[in-house]
Amino acid sequence: MKDDAPRFLGSNLKMANGREATMALLDTAVELSATDERQFFFFPSMVFVAEAVDRVAGSDVVIGAQGCSVHHSGAFTGEVSASMLAEVGAQAVMVGHYERVLAGESLDSFVKQARRAGEMGLRVLFCLGEQSKAQDPHDATDLLRDIEFISAELHTPPWVIAYEPHWAIGEHGQRPQTSYVKSRLEALRNGLNERGWNSVPIVYGGSVDTGNALSLDPLASGLFVGRAAWTPEGLTAICEMTQRKEKE
Numbered sequence: 019m020k021d022d023a024p025r026f027l028g029s030n031l032k033m034a035n036g037r038e039a040t041m042a043l044l045d046t047a048v049e050l051s052a053t054d055e056r057q058f059f060f061f062p063s064m065v066f067v068a069e070a071v072d073r074v075a076g077s078d079v080v081i082g083a084q085g086c087s088v089h090h091s092g093a094f095t096g097e098v099s100a101s102m103l104a105e106v107g108a109q110a111v112m113v114g115h116y117e118r119v120l121a122g123e124s125l126d127s128f129v130k131q132a133r134r135a136g137e138m139g140l141r142v143l144f145c146l147g148e149q150s151k152a153q154d155p156h157d158a159t160d161l162l163r164d165i166e167f168i169s170a171e172l173h174t175p176p177w178v179i180a181y182e183p184h185w186a187i188g189e190h191g192q193r194p195q196t197s198y199v200k201s202r203l204e205a206l207r208n209g210l211n212e213r214g215w216n217s218v219p220i221v222y223g224g225s226v227d228t229g230n231a232l233s234l235d236p237l238a239s240g241l242f243v244g245r246a247a248w249t250p251e252g253l254t255a256i257c258e259m260t261q262r263k264e265k266e
């Protein structure tokens with residue numbers, strides 16, 4: 019992990035990449051990460067987390083899970099605890115993703131998962147986003163209401179907040195307008211700062227691709243990409259186009 023990385027580039031692999039595709043993507047990520055100042059992070063399918071951790075061993079690439087149980091341990095069929103994730107070397111857990119909301123999870127459950135993850139020393143990437151476009155993009159009251167709840171429940175702030183407007187996510191999502199995302203991110207940033215979360219980075223996610231990565235990346239502390247970063251070629255393209263060559 020690059021502990022003081024100012025910027026991030028990551029991908030949620032959802033239930034898309036199988037084993038071979040996941041490992042090939044991670045091999046590329048390890049190569050790219052070696053010469054990139056950014057913190058790379060990936061959330062593969064739960065079943066590949068342990069192998070993914072081994073695959074990136076010796077690099078700075080962070081492997082996380084797409085969620086965890088709200089329970090510590092015990093008779094919870096089908097669930098995976100934060101301690102099990104820590105045991106196999108995962109470093110992070112993503113909570114709050116829109117597709118988990120669609121699966122019936124609530125903010126309360128996300129906060130509990132975040133708490134379990136934090137107790138095990140795992141970093142938490144917390145996704146937040148509005149269902150439909152905000153009337154006034156300069157106003158982030160809706161997102162900050164969630165932040166109020168999260169901050170009251172968690173002792174430590176999340177590692178990263180991913181601003182992911184629900185309407186922009188996935189193949190049925192709408193492409194985001196840069197000006198809209200810019201306003202929302204600014205309003206969210208101000209709100210977080212007022213609440214003392216100045217140091218929590220925000221990344222943007224939702225229909226990021228090679229057509230908009232260059233304009234969206236500078237608006238936040240980086241990008242959280244889905245479909246467009248699931249292949250080595252896709253990841254490389256997004257990575258290279260958004261790489262800042264500080265010394266040039």
Ligand code: PGA
Nearest residue numbers: 187188224225226244245
């Ligand atoms: P997408 O997914 O880039 O494919 O829209 C983003 C996400 O769900 O995080």
